[in-house]
Amino acid sequence: MKVQPAHNPAYIWPFDKAPxxxxxxxxxxxxEDWLVLLPPEFDxxxxxxxxxxxxxxxxxxxxxxxxxxxxxxxxxxxx
Numbered sequence: 307m308k309v310q311p312a313h314n315p316a317y318i319w320p321f322d323k324a325p326x327x328x329x330x331x332x333x334x335x336x337x338e339d340w341l342v343l344l345p346p347e348f349d350x351x352x353x354x355x356x357x358x359x360x361x362x363x364x365x366x367x368x369x370x371x372x373x374x375x376x377x378x379x380x381x382x383x384x385x
C-alpha cells in the first residue's frame with residue numbers, strides 16, 4: 307500500500323535556482339536572495355513568521371502562484 311503525504315511540501319530555492327516563471331513574479335529589481343513556494347495549507351501569518359526573519363528588511367514579498375490555486379510565492383531580498 308502506498309502512503310500519501312498529508313500535506314504538500316514547501317519548496318525553497320536560492321533565487322537564481324528557482325523556476326524562471328516564479329522568478330519573473332519579483333518586482334524587486336535584482337536584490338533577490340531566495341524564493342519559497344508555499345502550499346495552501348501553510349498559514350503565512352501564523353506559521354511562516356520565520357520567513358520574515360530571513361529578509362534583510364523583514365518584509366519578504368508575497369505573490370499568488372500564477373497557475374496553482376491557493377499556493378503562495380514568497381521572495382526575500384536584501385537592502
